[in-house]
Amino acid sequence: MGRDVDFGVFLPVTNNGWVISKTSPQFVPTFDYNRRIGQLAERTGFSYLFSMAKWRGFGGEVEFWKYAIESTILMTGLAGAVPSLRLIASVAPALIHPAVLAKMAATMDDVAQGRMGLNIVSAGNKGEYAQMGLYPENFEDFRYEYTDEWTSIVKRLWAEASTTFKGRYFELDNCIAYPKPIAGQMDITCATSSERGFQFVAEHCTDGLFGGLSREHQMQLSRRMKEVADARGKKIRTHTLIMMIQGDTDADAERLLAHYAAGADQEAIRNIYELRARDKKPGARGDRYKQRFESADMRLFYAGVPYVGGPERVADMLEELAVDGDLDGFLLIFPDFIEGIERFGAQVLPIMRQRGYGRLTPPYPTQT
Ligand SMILES: Cc1cc2nc3c(=O)[nH]c(=O)nc-3n(C[C@H](O)[C@H](O)[C@H](O)COP(=O)(O)O)c2cc1C
Numbered sequence: 001m002g003r004d005v006d007f008g009v010f011l012p013v014t015n016n017g018w019v020i021s022k023t024s025p026q027f028v029p030t031f032d033y034n035r036r037i038g039q040l041a042e043r044t045g046f047s048y049l050f051s052m053a054k055w056r057g058f059g060g061e062v063e064f065w066k067y068a069i070e071s072t073i074l075m076t077g078l079a080g081a082v083p084s085l086r087l088i089a090s091v092a093p094a095l096i097h098p099a100v101l102a103k104m105a106a107t108m109d110d111v112a113q114g115r116m117g118l119n120i121v122s123a124g125n126k127g128e129y130a131q132m133g134l135y136p137e138n139f140e141d142f143r144y145e146y147t148d149e150w151t152s153i154v155k156r157l158w159a160e161a162s163t164t165f166k167g168r169y170f171e172l173d174n175c176i177a178y179p180k181p182i183a184g185q186m187d188i189t190c191a192t193s194s195e196r197g198f199q200f201v202a203e204h205c206t207d208g209l210f211g212g213l214s215r216e217h218q219m220q221l222s223r224r225m226k227e228v229a230d231a232r233g234k235k236i237r238t239h240t241l242i243m244m245i246q247g248d249t250d251a252d253a254e255r256l257l258a259h260y261a262a263g264a265d266q267e268a269i270r271n272i273y274e275l276r277a278r279d280k281k282p283g284a285r286g287d288r289y290k291q292r293f294e295s296a297d298m299r300l301f302y303a304g305v306p307y308v309g310g311p312e313r314v315a316d317m318l319e320e321l322a323v324d325g326d327l328d329g330f331l332l333i334f335p336d337f338i339e340g341i342e343r344f345g346a347q348v349l350p351i352m353r354q355r356g357y358g359r360l361t362p363p364y365p366t367q368t
Pocket of ligand 1: 051052053054090091119121122123124125191192193194196197209210211241303331
């Protein structure tokens with residue numbers, strides 16, 4: 001078999017990354033740590049780095065996500081240190097005016113010499129915005145309409161000499177934004193598991209990302225996201241989030257998982273569940289959420305489906321996704337990013353390459 005796919009690293013902008021445990025690696029997110037991860041990922045053969053926008057943590061003994069460095073600044077700072085990878089920074093439209101972001105993004109793209117992409121976050125968690133007084137009443141009901149208008153404005157500002165616009169949420173009067181991104185537009189991604197989100201991806205994005213609850217669910221989401229895009233005559237790439245618990249053998253990996261599970265920070269897990277569940281209406285989204293936090297394995301991780309195994313088992317799981325799920329990208333999370341990327345690069349990537357899984361996005365030529 002075999003086809004080209006991209007491996008990305010979900011950079012840890014938050015303390016302890018995504019494992020909600022007292023026995024997993026404990027760290028604070030610094031530029032230096034992320035730089036070392038990015039440089040290692042580049043040497044190892046990854047295609048891109050991605051970071052998220054986060055504004056409020058969840059407490060618990062580990063003070064989960066109390067520390068969160070800012071995504072656009074991090075990615076811009078990494079551009080010089082990691083010169084050949086695609087970089088994707090996250091922004092939440094509810095927090096920033098589109099004209100401000102259009103100029104920021106073009107500047108970021110200039111620093112990164114055309115390698116910068118934007119991940120648009122339709123809302124995230126209500127508490128992050130409400131603490132700033134920036135969560136409009138009933139925003140959940142119209143967050144995609146808002147995000148859609150916001151994104152259209154950003155793209156028009158990049159494309160037009162001047163933009164005049166009167167919409168539902170924004171008014172622009174002969175608004176001018178220079179410079180433009182190097183390629184005129186920038187890659188736009190969105191992380192979503194909803195049908196409304198898939199429409200947004202089809203309308204505006206080059207790539208769609210999602211988490212999911214199981215491998216089967218990840219494959220289903222990828223196929224559905226592409227189906228929605230196809231119906232609009234669009235081609236998109238799909239990426240999914242994977243929590244990589246890899247050992248030298250399957251048994252080693254399972255032992256590692258059991259070790260993290262033994263130290264689960266139940267208070268942080270409960271806080272996350274309660275805070276996030278409150279924001280979600282009953283229905284498919286709320287049910288999926290409940291399922292995640294009622295599952296013994298999944299509740300230990302804020303996001304990502306855990307892939308637990310030795311090199312062959314992990315490679316088999318990835319291959320299944322690429323073939324049956326038509327996945328184009330794997331956004332990897334590791335409990336310990338340095339050790340995890342090294343192990344993945346030494347043990348799994350060679351198997352994937354040998355099975356014919358090349359790289360979808362080649363390294364960008366390094367400018368001087
Ligand atoms: C790969 C990935 C990246 C994400 N990045 C962010 C982010 O940067 N900030 C955030 O608040 N939420 C982030 N999320 C969460 C979703 O974007 C968020 O929950 C969104 O509201 C889901 O929309 P939906 O209801 O359409 O599924 C991310 C999720 C995934 C899978």
